[in-house]
Amino acid sequence: MIVFSLRATIILTLITIMLGPLVYLSGIRKDTHESELLQIEASIAETRDSITVLKAEWAYLSRPDRILQLSERFLDVKPLDPHQIIPVNELNKITKPQTSNNIEEANLTWRIE
Amino acid sequence: MNVLSRLIRLISDMPAAEARRVAASRLGVVRIVALCCFCAIGLRVGWLAIDLSSEAKAYTPTIKQSVRGDILDRNGQVMATTVPVFELYADPQEILDPREAAAKLATVLTDMDEETIYKRITRDTRYAELAWRLSPKKYADVLRLGVAGIHGRRKLTRAYPNATAAAHVLGGVNKDGQGIAGIEHHQNTLLASGTDLTLSIDLNIQAILREEISSQIDLFEAIGGAGIIQDIETGEIIAMVSLPDYNANHMGYIADDHRFNRATKGLYELGSTFKVMNTAMALESGIFAETDMIDVISTLRVGRHIIDDYHPEKANLNVAEVLIVSSNKGSARIADKLGADIQKHFLNELGFFEKTALELPELGMPLIPSRWGRAEIMTISYGHGISVTPVHLTSAIATTAGSGLLVTPTLIKQSQPAEINVQVFSPQTAAKIRAMMRRVVSHPRGTANKADVNGYLVAGKTGTSEKISGNGYDTKANITSFVSVFPANDPKYVVFTMIDEPKGQKHSYNFATAGWVAAPVAGRIIKRVAPMLGVHPIDENMPEIRQSLMLNLPELEKEGAKHASF
Numbered sequence: 001m002i003v004f005s006l007r008a009t010i011i012l013t014l015i016t017i018m019l020g021p022l023v024y025l026s027g028i029r030k031d032t033h034e035s036e037l038l039q040i041e042a043s044i045a046e047t048r049d050s051i052t053v054l055k056a057e058w059a060y061l062s063r064p065d066r067i068l069q070l071s072e073r074f075l076d077v078k079p080l081d082p083h084q085i086i087p088v089n090e091l092n093k094i095t096k097p098q099t100s101n102n103i104e105e106a107n108l109t110w111r112i113e
Numbered sequence: 114m115n116v117l118s119r120l121i122r123l124i125s126d127m128p129a130a131e132a133r134r135v136a137a138s139r140l141g142v143v144r145i146v147a148l149c150c151f152c153a154i155g156l157r158v159g160w161l162a163i164d165l166s167s168e169a170k171a172y173t174p175t176i177k178q179s180v181r182g183d184i185l186d187r188n189g190q191v192m193a194t195t196v197p198v199f200e201l202y203a204d205p206q207e208i209l210d211p212r213e214a215a216a217k218l219a220t221v222l223t224d225m226d227e228e229t230i231y232k233r234i235t236r237d238t239r240y241a242e243l244a245w246r247l248s249p250k251k252y253a254d255v256l257r258l259g260v261a262g263i264h265g266r267r268k269l270t271r272a273y274p275n276a277t278a279a280a281h282v283l284g285g286v287n288k289d290g291q292g293i294a295g296i297e298h299h300q301n302t303l304l305a306s307g308t309d310l311t312l313s314i315d316l317n318i319q320a321i322l323r324e325e326i327s328s329q330i331d332l333f334e335a336i337g338g339a340g341i342i343q344d345i346e347t348g349e350i351i352a353m354v355s356l357p358d359y360n361a362n363h364m365g366y367i368a369d370d371h372r373f374n375r376a377t378k379g380l381y382e383l384g385s386t387f388k389v390m391n392t393a394m395a396l397e398s399g400i401f402a403e404t405d406m407i408d409v410i411s412t413l414r415v416g417r418h419i420i421d422d423y424h425p426e427k428a429n430l431n432v433a434e435v436l437i438v439s440s441n442k443g444s445a446r447i448a449d450k451l452g453a454d455i456q457k458h459f460l461n462e463l464g465f466f467e468k469t470a471l472e473l474p475e476l477g478m479p480l481i482p483s484r485w486g487r488a489e490i491m492t493i494s495y496g497h498g499i500s501v502t503p504v505h506l507t508s509a510i511a512t513t514a515g516s517g518l519l520v521t522p523t524l525i526k527q528s529q530p531a532e533i534n535v536q537v538f539s540p541q542t543a544a545k546i547r548a549m550m551r552r553v554v555s556h557p558r559g560t561a562n563k564a565d566v567n568g569y570l571v572a573g574k575t576g577t578s579e580k581i582s583g584n585g586y587d588t589k590a591n592i593t594s595f596v597s598v599f600p601a602n603d604p605k606y607v608v609f610t611m612i613d614e615p616k617g618q619k620h621s622y623n624f625a626t627a628g629w630v631a632a633p634v635a636g637r638i639i640k641r642v643a644p645m646l647g648v649h650p651i652d653e654n655m656p657e658i659r660q661s662l663m664l665n666l667p668e669l670e671k672e673g674a675k676h677a678s679f
Contacts, residue, residue, distance in 0.1 A: 064275075
């Protein structure tokens with residue numbers, strides 16, 4: 001036989017009263033989170049837009065014909081000549097010719113023996 | 114159960130004390146039930162407060178990937194992508210001061226002057242279009258002006274950041290974003306599903322190919338040209354250009370001549386380059402050995418025609434020499450002996466009787482003779498009487514001078530070599546052909562000396578043919594082409610160059626033949642792209658290289674001695 005005392009009844013009532021606002025607050029919190037979520041979603045979409053635009057702009061700016069023009073204007077480099085390329089295992093075969101006195105000229109005429 | 118049955122029994126007859134007890138117990142039951150309810154609600158509320166993550170999951174943004182897939186080059190560089198743009202329009206009725214608005218807008222919309230803008234925004238309408246494709250940045254600039262009555266609508270558009278590079282390969286989309294030309298059309302289903310597509314094209318190589326062909330067109334005042342670089346092992350097209358070309362972003366406003374893909378749709382009689390296949394057939398069929406002598410002196414008559422050579426020969430040549438000095442007469446005599454069946458068999462195997470397998474809608478169907486008589490057999494041997502596209506020839510040469518395995522062209526990046534292997538020519542035949550093609554470039558009597566690049570062992574064949582006009586040939590309008598493989602000892606790539614209607618120039622001593630026009634540009638291209646393609650220069654005088662390119666050339670060696678250099 002269970003009989004509830006007055007105290008227990010009061011406590012239970014208080015709990016019930018407290019639960020009301022709790023439920024209400026949870027609802028509010030949920031709404032806030034939802035709207036935050038929408039904002040995040042929108043910003044993701046926006047960022048994604050910017051990424052595609054930036055990617056396209058990067059592709060536009062790094063297009064080979066433009067790089068070629070820029071390198072011709074600003075860099076002192078020229079396309080490789082076949083004699084400038086040797087396999088790694090033949091590196092030790094490179095010798096510096098002794099004949100030239102001019103250092104620059106000597107540098108240009110490194111050869112594979 | 115016990116409690117319930119007792120309660121029912123007590124309803125009928127009960128003493129007062131008993132009734133009180135029953136009432137209290139009933140109350141107890143109600144309390145328990147209520148407690149349970151509140152506990153359940155409390156737990157749920159508490160759980161909601163603590164664990165919001167699972168709730169959030171239900172709202173995870175599902176931003177759909179329904180945008181059209183990008184087209185990338187083989188290194189992942191963007192060739193085509195979909196970007197947001199803004200359509201800008203004005204509602205004239207909302208504009209307070211049209212003069213001021215026009216002045217402000219003109220500072221941002223630089224492609225229209227103030228007067229044009231003013232006229233548009235004073236029209237009697239509620240919708241006056243101002244810009245069709247405004248970048249998000251420009252749109253923001255317009256909004257910052259703070260002009261009332263200006264509106265924008267976001268939409269997606271296709272952008273080709275490389276503008277002209279590979280415009281013919283890419284093609285384009287219509288206003289609904291559906292592919293209508295090029296690979297955009299061919300791969301529309303895949304791209305529309307949001308999947309990215311990686312092409313076999315290398316944009317860096319593409320830029321070099323385009324630049325070189327274009328400068329050669331200018332140098333020889335030609336009307337157009339084409340170039341192809343193909344990987345022999347996989348059949349991948351590394352670069353492909355057709356000139357004149359256009360900016361892919363403006364495809365809708367381009368003249369047909371510019372839109373026409375000379376490399377895949379244009380049909381040309383490619384002339385002497387066909388002698389390579391003719392010689393390969395002669396060797397592969399076993400009817401000729403490369404040392405067999407061919408009569409190139411006596412007159413060759415077929416029907417009303419006489420087949421003659423550009424440079425008449427003074428002595429008979431062997432099969433290899435016929436190819437090296439590019440003798441029409443010799444090639445025709447070889448083909449005559451081979452006959453139509455052998456010629457047709459190999460041309461068919463090489464894919465000359467149908468469109469190529471390239472992933473483009475713009476493909477040319479070769480024009481072959483309806484009647485395959487003796488005259489046709491002979492003229493086809495040196496590339497006349499049959500019109501094919503440059504891709505046909507490039508792939509056929511990749512097959513013939515590669516390893517003899519059939520090469521199928523593709524524009525999609527391949528992760529491994531093709532699985533279906535059809536051996537059209539034996540590797541031995543292919544090696545001999547390469548040795549001969551190497552002499553076309555390296556021997557003084559060869560026609561393509563200007564294509565030689567020290568270290569890359571270019572092996573090729575030139576072709577100069579008069580263009581067909583009306584019923585005959587136009588002796589002033591040439592198609593010059595050069596097709597080559599490199600390096601000759603271990604072929605990796607085919608390079609095809611074609612210049613359409615070059616005019617003789619002072620610097621070319623008035624020549625406008627393939628050896629002067631198409632061959633040198635191929636040499637320049639190879640010199641620039643070989644290091645990028647990972648082909649290392651080698652010393653041609655190494656014994657094993659010399660061995661692999663050995664040929665017996667009695668007549669040419671006599672002359673070579675005269676030239677003192679070989």
